[in-house]
Amino acid sequence: MLIKIRKTRRTAETAIALTVSLVFSLFLITPTLAAWQPTKPITFIVMAGKGGGADKAVRFLVKTMAEESLINVPFEIVNITGNSGGDALAELQRRRGDDHAILFTLNSFYTTPLRKPELKINISSFTPIARLAQDVFLLWVHSDRTDINSIEDFVKAARAKGNEWIMSGTGSGSEDNLLTDFFNTMYGLNIKYRPLKGGGAVAKELVAKKADSTVNNPSEQAKYYEQGLTKPIVAITPARLEQYRRTPTLNETGMAFHYYMQRSVVGAPGMSDGARQFYETLFKNLFNSPQWQGYREKNSLTGELISGQALMNYWEKEREKHRRWGMTIEVLQTLNPQR
Numbered sequence: 001m002l003i004k005i006r007k008t009r010r011t012a013e014t015a016i017a018l019t020v021s022l023v024f025s026l027f028l029i030t031p032t033l034a035a036w037q038p039t040k041p042i043t044f045i046v047m048a049g050k051g052g053g054a055d056k057a058v059r060f061l062v063k064t065m066a067e068e069s070l071i072n073v074p075f076e077i078v079n080i081t082g083n084s085g086g087d088a089l090a091e092l093q094r095r096r097g098d099d100h101a102i103l104f105t106l107n108s109f110y111t112t113p114l115r116k117p118e119l120k121i122n123i124s125s126f127t128p129i130a131r132l133a134q135d136v137f138l139l140w141v142h143s144d145r146t147d148i149n150s151i152e153d154f155v156k157a158a159r160a161k162g163n164e165w166i167m168s169g170t171g172s173g174s175e176d177n178l179l180t181d182f183f184n185t186m187y188g189l190n191i192k193y194r195p196l197k198g199g200g201a202v203a204k205e206l207v208a209k210k211a212d213s214t215v216n217n218p219s220e221q222a223k224y225y226e227q228g229l230t231k232p233i234v235a236i237t238p239a240r241l242e243q244y245r246r247t248p249t250l251n252e253t254g255m256a257f258h259y260y261m262q263r264s265v266v267g268a269p270g271m272s273d274g275a276r277q278f279y280e281t282l283f284k285n286l287f288n289s290p291q292w293q294g295y296r297e298k299n300s301l302t303g304e305l306i307s308g309q310a311l312m313n314y315w316e317k318e319r320e321k322h323r324r325w326g327m328t329i330e331v332l333q334t335l336n337p338q339r
Helices: 001-035 053-067 083-092 108-113 151-164 175-185 201-209 217-227 271-288 290-298 310-336
Strands: 040-046 075-077 101-104 127-135 140-142 168-170 192-196 232-235 261-267
Touching: 040 083, 053 075, 053 101, 053 127, 053 201, 053 217, 053 261, 053 271, 053 290, 075 175, 083 101, 083 108, 108 175, 108 261, 108 310, 127 271, 127 310, 140 151, 140 201, 140 217, 151 175, 151 232, 168 175, 168 201, 175 192, 175 310, 192 201, 192 271, 201 217, 201 232, 217 232, 261 310, 271 290
Parallel strands: 040 075, 040 101, 168 192
Antiparallel strands: 101 261, 127 261, 140 232
16 A cells, blocks of 8 residues: 555656646747747838839848848738828728738828828828838939039029929929928029939939939939939038048038938838737848948948837927928928019
Protein backbone atom coordinates (compact mmCIF):
# COMPACT_ATOMS: atom_id res chain seq x y z
CA MET A 1 0.00 0.00 0.00
CA LEU A 2 2.78 2.34 0.87
CA ILE A 3 4.42 1.60 -2.46
CA LYS A 4 1.20 2.49 -4.33
CA ILE A 5 0.89 5.83 -2.57
CA ARG A 6 4.44 6.80 -3.40
CA LYS A 7 3.92 5.80 -7.02
CA THR A 8 0.74 7.83 -7.29
CA ARG A 9 2.38 10.86 -5.70
CA ARG A 10 5.34 10.62 -8.07
CA THR A 11 2.97 10.41 -11.07
CA ALA A 12 1.04 13.46 -9.90
CA GLU A 13 4.20 15.48 -9.38
CA THR A 14 5.41 14.53 -12.85
CA ALA A 15 2.08 15.57 -14.39
CA ILE A 16 2.16 18.92 -12.57
CA ALA A 17 5.73 19.56 -13.73
CA LEU A 18 4.81 18.79 -17.35
CA THR A 19 1.75 21.06 -17.16
CA VAL A 20 3.78 23.98 -15.76
CA SER A 21 6.42 23.45 -18.43
CA LEU A 22 3.80 23.43 -21.19
CA VAL A 23 2.08 26.58 -19.91
CA PHE A 24 5.43 28.38 -19.64
CA SER A 25 6.35 27.37 -23.17
CA LEU A 26 3.02 28.62 -24.51
CA PHE A 27 3.50 31.89 -22.65
CA LEU A 28 6.85 32.36 -24.36
CA ILE A 29 5.65 31.68 -27.89
CA THR A 30 2.20 33.30 -27.74
CA PRO A 31 3.40 36.83 -28.70
CA THR A 32 5.11 35.45 -31.79
CA LEU A 33 2.06 33.45 -32.81
CA ALA A 34 -0.26 36.40 -32.16
CA ALA A 35 1.76 39.02 -34.09
CA TRP A 36 -0.18 40.21 -37.14
CA GLN A 37 1.19 39.34 -40.56
CA PRO A 38 -0.28 40.19 -43.99
CA THR A 39 -2.02 37.24 -45.61
CA LYS A 40 -2.65 38.68 -49.09
CA PRO A 41 -1.30 41.41 -51.40
CA ILE A 42 -1.33 44.90 -49.88
CA THR A 43 -2.92 47.75 -51.79
CA PHE A 44 -0.58 50.75 -51.76
CA ILE A 45 -2.54 53.82 -52.94
CA VAL A 46 -0.77 56.86 -54.39
CA MET A 47 -2.93 59.99 -54.43
CA ALA A 48 -1.28 61.28 -57.63
CA GLY A 49 -0.30 60.05 -61.09
CA LYS A 50 2.65 58.00 -62.26
CA GLY A 51 6.07 59.63 -62.53
CA GLY A 52 5.60 62.19 -59.73
CA GLY A 53 7.53 62.43 -56.48
CA ALA A 54 5.04 60.34 -54.48
CA ASP A 55 4.81 57.66 -57.16
CA LYS A 56 8.58 57.41 -57.51
CA ALA A 57 9.05 57.14 -53.75
CA VAL A 58 6.44 54.38 -53.41
CA ARG A 59 7.93 52.35 -56.24
CA PHE A 60 11.37 52.70 -54.67
CA LEU A 61 10.01 51.60 -51.27
CA VAL A 62 8.22 48.58 -52.72
CA LYS A 63 11.29 47.58 -54.73
CA THR A 64 13.50 47.84 -51.63
CA MET A 65 11.11 45.78 -49.50
CA ALA A 66 11.09 43.04 -52.13
CA GLU A 67 14.87 43.03 -52.59
CA GLU A 68 15.51 42.93 -48.85
CA SER A 69 12.75 40.31 -48.21
CA LEU A 70 11.20 42.55 -45.56
CA ILE A 71 7.68 41.29 -46.23
CA ASN A 72 6.19 38.00 -47.40
CA VAL A 73 3.44 39.35 -49.67
CA PRO A 74 3.55 41.62 -52.75
CA PHE A 75 2.24 45.18 -53.03
CA GLU A 76 -0.27 46.36 -55.59
CA ILE A 77 0.47 50.03 -56.37
CA VAL A 78 -2.69 51.92 -57.35
CA ASN A 79 -2.55 55.53 -58.62
CA ILE A 80 -5.82 57.39 -57.94
CA THR A 81 -5.74 60.99 -59.15
CA GLY A 82 -9.37 62.20 -59.30
CA ASN A 83 -10.57 65.18 -57.24
CA SER A 84 -6.96 66.27 -56.57
CA GLY A 85 -6.37 63.12 -54.52
CA GLY A 86 -9.83 63.25 -52.97
CA ASP A 87 -10.84 60.02 -54.70
CA ALA A 88 -7.80 58.29 -53.20
CA LEU A 89 -8.72 59.49 -49.72
CA ALA A 90 -12.33 58.43 -50.25
CA GLU A 91 -11.17 54.96 -51.34
CA LEU A 92 -9.05 54.52 -48.22
CA GLN A 93 -11.89 55.82 -46.05
CA ARG A 94 -14.25 53.33 -47.72
CA ARG A 95 -11.92 50.50 -46.77
CA ARG A 96 -12.43 51.02 -43.03
CA GLY A 97 -10.97 48.17 -41.01
CA ASP A 98 -8.92 46.89 -43.94
CA ASP A 99 -5.50 45.83 -42.70
CA HIS A 100 -4.26 45.34 -46.26
CA ALA A 101 -4.69 48.92 -47.53
CA ILE A 102 -2.27 51.84 -47.04
CA LEU A 103 -1.74 55.19 -48.77
CA PHE A 104 1.20 57.50 -49.53
CA THR A 105 0.47 61.18 -49.09
CA LEU A 106 1.03 64.57 -50.57
CA ASN A 107 -0.11 67.79 -48.88
CA SER A 108 -3.40 67.41 -50.75
CA PHE A 109 -4.05 65.12 -47.77
CA TYR A 110 -4.88 68.44 -46.04
CA THR A 111 -5.84 70.81 -48.82
CA THR A 112 -8.38 68.69 -50.70
CA PRO A 113 -10.61 67.95 -47.66
CA LEU A 114 -10.43 71.65 -46.74
CA ARG A 115 -11.39 72.81 -50.24
CA LYS A 116 -13.96 70.09 -50.84
CA PRO A 117 -15.93 69.51 -47.62
CA GLU A 118 -18.61 67.74 -49.67
CA LEU A 119 -16.25 64.76 -49.90
CA LYS A 120 -16.65 64.34 -46.12
CA ILE A 121 -13.06 63.25 -45.62
CA ASN A 122 -11.86 63.32 -42.01
CA ILE A 123 -8.10 62.82 -41.95
CA SER A 124 -8.19 62.35 -38.17
CA SER A 125 -9.97 59.04 -38.75
CA PHE A 126 -7.04 57.56 -40.67
CA THR A 127 -4.35 55.43 -39.02
CA PRO A 128 -0.97 57.20 -38.68
CA ILE A 129 1.87 54.88 -39.65
CA ALA A 130 5.02 56.79 -40.59
CA ARG A 131 6.25 60.08 -41.97
CA LEU A 132 9.31 59.09 -43.96
CA ALA A 133 10.39 62.51 -45.21
CA GLN A 134 9.55 66.08 -46.08
CA ASP A 135 9.92 66.92 -49.76
CA VAL A 136 11.00 70.31 -51.07
CA PHE A 137 10.09 72.58 -53.97
CA LEU A 138 12.07 74.61 -56.46
CA LEU A 139 10.80 77.07 -59.06
CA TRP A 140 11.77 75.74 -62.51
CA VAL A 141 11.87 77.19 -66.03
CA HIS A 142 13.13 75.80 -69.33
CA SER A 143 16.87 76.15 -69.87
CA ASP A 144 16.21 78.01 -73.13
CA ARG A 145 14.95 80.95 -71.05
CA THR A 146 18.35 82.62 -70.95
CA ASP A 147 16.61 85.80 -69.87
CA ILE A 148 15.53 84.22 -66.56
CA ASN A 149 18.33 83.58 -64.06
CA SER A 150 16.91 85.05 -60.85
CA ILE A 151 13.59 85.60 -59.11
CA GLU A 152 13.67 89.20 -60.32
CA ASP A 153 14.02 87.99 -63.93
CA PHE A 154 11.18 85.53 -63.38
CA VAL A 155 8.85 88.20 -61.98
CA LYS A 156 9.66 90.56 -64.86
CA ALA A 157 8.98 87.89 -67.50
CA ALA A 158 5.80 86.58 -65.85
CA ARG A 159 4.44 90.07 -65.31
CA ALA A 160 5.00 90.95 -68.95
CA LYS A 161 3.10 87.87 -70.15
CA GLY A 162 0.21 88.35 -67.71
CA ASN A 163 -2.38 85.59 -67.59
CA GLU A 164 -0.81 83.89 -70.58
CA TRP A 165 2.04 82.73 -68.34
CA ILE A 166 1.31 79.08 -67.50
CA MET A 167 2.35 77.32 -64.30
CA SER A 168 1.50 73.62 -64.53
CA GLY A 169 1.04 71.69 -61.30
CA THR A 170 -0.43 68.59 -59.69
CA GLY A 171 -4.18 69.01 -59.14
CA SER A 172 -6.45 71.89 -58.25
CA GLY A 173 -6.01 73.25 -54.74
CA SER A 174 -2.83 71.24 -54.31
CA GLU A 175 0.50 72.41 -52.94
CA ASP A 176 1.52 73.46 -56.48
CA ASN A 177 -1.67 75.51 -56.72
CA LEU A 178 -1.00 77.11 -53.33
CA LEU A 179 2.54 78.05 -54.37
CA THR A 180 1.23 79.58 -57.60
CA ASP A 181 -1.23 81.63 -55.54
CA PHE A 182 1.69 82.67 -53.35
CA PHE A 183 3.74 83.96 -56.31
CA ASN A 184 0.72 85.75 -57.76
CA THR A 185 -0.19 87.40 -54.47
CA MET A 186 3.24 88.32 -53.15
CA TYR A 187 4.76 89.46 -56.47
CA GLY A 188 1.70 91.02 -58.09
CA LEU A 189 1.53 88.45 -60.92
CA ASN A 190 -1.37 86.95 -62.85
CA ILE A 191 0.02 83.49 -63.59
CA LYS A 192 -2.53 80.99 -64.86
CA TYR A 193 -2.42 77.66 -63.04
CA ARG A 194 -3.02 74.50 -65.05
CA PRO A 195 -3.70 71.33 -63.02
CA LEU A 196 -2.45 67.96 -64.23
CA LYS A 197 -2.64 64.46 -62.73
CA GLY A 198 0.92 64.11 -61.45
CA GLY A 199 4.35 65.66 -61.06
CA GLY A 200 5.78 63.54 -63.87
CA ALA A 201 3.30 65.00 -66.35
CA VAL A 202 4.03 68.47 -64.98
CA ALA A 203 7.78 68.09 -65.54
CA LYS A 204 7.22 66.91 -69.12
CA GLU A 205 5.03 69.96 -69.80
CA LEU A 206 7.94 72.24 -68.96
CA VAL A 207 10.38 70.29 -71.13
CA ALA A 208 7.91 70.42 -74.03
CA LYS A 209 7.46 74.19 -73.43
CA LYS A 210 3.74 73.73 -72.90
CA ALA A 211 4.21 75.44 -69.54
CA ASP A 212 6.32 78.48 -68.69
CA SER A 213 7.24 77.32 -65.19
CA THR A 214 6.65 74.65 -62.56
CA VAL A 215 7.32 74.11 -58.85
CA ASN A 216 8.40 70.48 -59.15
CA ASN A 217 10.14 68.46 -56.45
CA PRO A 218 13.79 67.57 -57.18
CA SER A 219 12.99 63.92 -58.00
CA GLU A 220 10.49 65.00 -60.66
CA GLN A 221 12.88 67.27 -62.56
CA ALA A 222 16.16 65.43 -61.84
CA LYS A 223 16.36 63.65 -65.20
CA TYR A 224 15.66 66.77 -67.23
CA TYR A 225 17.93 68.91 -65.08
CA GLU A 226 20.81 66.46 -65.61
CA GLN A 227 20.15 66.61 -69.35
CA GLY A 228 20.38 70.41 -69.26
CA LEU A 229 16.75 70.89 -70.35
CA THR A 230 15.43 72.67 -67.24
CA LYS A 231 16.91 74.89 -64.56
CA PRO A 232 15.92 75.92 -61.02
CA ILE A 233 15.59 79.61 -60.23
CA VAL A 234 15.00 79.53 -56.45
CA ALA A 235 14.57 76.87 -53.79
CA ILE A 236 11.54 77.31 -51.54
CA THR A 237 13.53 76.10 -48.55
CA PRO A 238 15.11 77.66 -45.42
CA ALA A 239 18.65 76.93 -46.62
CA ARG A 240 20.31 75.95 -49.87
CA LEU A 241 20.00 72.33 -50.91
CA GLU A 242 23.21 70.29 -51.08
CA GLN A 243 22.36 69.04 -54.58
CA TYR A 244 21.57 72.60 -55.78
CA ARG A 245 24.23 74.67 -54.05
CA ARG A 246 24.20 77.32 -56.79
CA THR A 247 20.44 77.89 -56.47
CA PRO A 248 19.51 80.59 -53.92
CA THR A 249 16.56 80.30 -51.57
CA LEU A 250 13.63 82.68 -51.47
CA ASN A 251 14.90 83.73 -48.03
CA GLU A 252 18.07 85.03 -49.65
CA THR A 253 16.07 87.19 -52.04
CA GLY A 254 14.29 88.96 -49.19
CA MET A 255 11.12 86.84 -49.16
CA ALA A 256 11.16 84.94 -45.86
CA PHE A 257 9.14 81.91 -46.92
CA HIS A 258 9.62 78.15 -47.23
CA TYR A 259 7.30 75.21 -47.73
CA TYR A 260 7.54 71.43 -47.28
CA MET A 261 5.43 68.52 -48.48
CA GLN A 262 5.02 65.44 -46.33
CA ARG A 263 5.83 61.94 -47.56
CA SER A 264 3.83 59.81 -45.13
CA VAL A 265 2.30 56.34 -45.03
CA VAL A 266 -1.33 56.25 -43.89
CA GLY A 267 -3.49 53.30 -42.88
CA ALA A 268 -7.22 52.85 -43.34
CA PRO A 269 -9.56 54.00 -40.57
CA GLY A 270 -10.12 51.30 -37.97
CA MET A 271 -6.96 49.38 -38.83
CA SER A 272 -6.20 46.77 -36.16
CA ASP A 273 -3.49 47.50 -33.60
CA GLY A 274 -1.58 44.44 -34.76
CA ALA A 275 -1.48 45.65 -38.36
CA ARG A 276 -0.56 49.17 -37.31
CA GLN A 277 2.36 47.87 -35.25
CA PHE A 278 3.48 45.67 -38.15
CA TYR A 279 3.54 48.60 -40.60
CA GLU A 280 5.20 50.93 -38.07
CA THR A 281 8.02 48.42 -37.60
CA LEU A 282 8.28 47.76 -41.34
CA PHE A 283 8.60 51.41 -42.29
CA LYS A 284 10.89 52.19 -39.35
CA ASN A 285 13.25 49.53 -40.68
CA LEU A 286 12.93 51.04 -44.15
CA PHE A 287 13.59 54.55 -42.88
CA ASN A 288 16.82 53.40 -41.22
CA SER A 289 17.97 51.38 -44.22
CA PRO A 290 20.95 52.56 -46.31
CA GLN A 291 18.71 52.36 -49.39
CA TRP A 292 16.15 54.88 -48.13
CA GLN A 293 18.76 57.18 -46.63
CA GLY A 294 20.54 57.18 -49.99
CA TYR A 295 17.27 57.97 -51.78
CA ARG A 296 16.60 60.83 -49.35
CA GLU A 297 20.03 62.35 -49.95
CA LYS A 298 19.81 62.01 -53.73
CA ASN A 299 16.39 63.69 -53.86
CA SER A 300 16.97 66.41 -51.22
CA LEU A 301 14.44 64.92 -48.79
CA THR A 302 14.57 66.06 -45.16
CA GLY A 303 12.85 65.42 -41.84
CA GLU A 304 12.97 62.78 -39.13
CA LEU A 305 10.76 59.71 -38.78
CA ILE A 306 7.41 60.36 -37.07
CA SER A 307 4.78 57.75 -36.22
CA GLY A 308 1.83 57.09 -33.93
CA GLN A 309 0.23 59.96 -32.02
CA ALA A 310 3.10 62.28 -32.90
CA LEU A 311 2.23 61.87 -36.57
CA MET A 312 -1.46 62.51 -35.89
CA ASN A 313 -0.51 65.70 -34.02
CA TYR A 314 1.64 66.73 -37.00
CA TRP A 315 -1.29 66.18 -39.39
CA GLU A 316 -3.66 68.26 -37.29
CA LYS A 317 -1.12 71.08 -36.97
CA GLU A 318 -0.39 71.09 -40.71
CA ARG A 319 -4.09 71.00 -41.57
CA GLU A 320 -4.67 74.11 -39.46
CA LYS A 321 -1.62 75.80 -41.01
CA HIS A 322 -2.98 75.14 -44.52
CA ARG A 323 -6.46 76.34 -43.53
CA ARG A 324 -5.04 79.65 -42.28
CA TRP A 325 -2.75 80.00 -45.29
CA GLY A 326 -5.71 79.56 -47.63
CA MET A 327 -7.67 82.20 -45.75
CA THR A 328 -4.71 84.62 -45.84
CA ILE A 329 -4.26 84.21 -49.60
CA GLU A 330 -7.98 84.84 -50.14
CA VAL A 331 -7.85 88.05 -48.08
CA LEU A 332 -4.73 89.30 -49.89
CA GLN A 333 -6.29 88.55 -53.28
CA THR A 334 -9.32 90.60 -52.26
CA LEU A 335 -7.16 93.53 -51.18
CA ASN A 336 -4.92 93.31 -54.24
CA PRO A 337 -7.03 92.00 -57.13
CA GLN A 338 -5.04 90.67 -60.09
CA ARG A 339 -5.37 92.50 -63.37
